[in-house]
Amino acid sequence: MELGYGTTGLTDWARRVPGRVHRGGGRNLAPLPADVDHIVVAALPISGLTAWQGLFDHARLAAGHTVLVHGAAGAVGSIAVQLAREAGAYVIGTGRASDRDVVLGLGARAFVDTGDLGQVGEVDVVFDVIGGQVLERSAELVRPGGTQVTVAQPLDGQAVFFVVEPNRAQLAELAERVRTGRLTLRRPPRSPQPGGPPARRSSRWSRLSRSSAQPPGRRGAWDRWAPTRAAPG
Incomplete structure (x- = not known):
């Protein structure tokens, strides 16, 4: 696979070299389908891999299971x-x-308001991105042998807490689902143009997007996850 603008991926957390993929970094990248919006697919390395790994690697979700997905309209939850x-x-x-x-x-x-979890009943898997009281209340819903997974916080043995890891094979699977229409990604709002009105900062998407007022050479959290260009050699 040739590295460049046709790839997307997630860098190792310990590597802080924004915008450039150096020797060995290609192991975390996957081909980016040419007919997929690059801004939209930039959600895959973080949101997509988080959903995939939480459901399948940690919760071992299988056909016939009942799964409760918190934050189901959000970046991660919608993919989950x-x-x-x-x-x-x-x-x-x-x-x-x-x-x-x-x-x-x-x-x-089915859909349940987050504040009314009592009507859910028992489930095999809880997928949590919220933490706090929602995570604690959800532990009571997991039937024996079931699993609660979370990226929010550890919970004294009542949930599997994990941090997303780079995975080229999983990323390629996600990109293929986007290309074939089996997976829909929610597009983040555009950042304001220079001189225009300030953007509303009410959503997670807008907090992750790059500010147009950012000084030259500075890159925000969203840019670290967007498709990057490989360094020569």
Whole structure:
């Protein structure tokens, strides 16, 4: 695979060389389909891999399982809903009441307001990105032999806490799903143009996007995850 603008990936957390892939970095990259919006697919290395690894590597989700996905309309949760549905699981999504139509449209079989988890019943898997009281209450919903996974915080043996890791094979699988329309990614809002009105900072997407006021040579968190150009040699 030739490195360049046709690739996407996630750098090792210990490597802080924004915007350039040096020798050995290609092991974390996957081909980027030419017909896929590069801005949209930039969500895959973080959000996509988090959803994939949480569901399949840590929770061992399988067909016939019931999975509760918190934050189901968000960047990670929306991908988790679609992956779980395609795997043959019964998906229950949570969020605010205004998220209902979006979550059901992604393929969830049911939607529950995050503040009303008592009506969920037992589930095989809980996929959490929120933490706090939501994580604690969700532990009571996991049936014996089930698993709760979270990227928010450890919970004294009641949840599997994990940090997403680079994985070229999984990233390629996700990119192929996007290319074939089996996986839909929510597009982040555009950053404001210079001289224009300030962007609203109300969503996780906008917090991750690059500010147009950033000094030259500085790169934000979103840029570290976007498709990057390889360094010669």
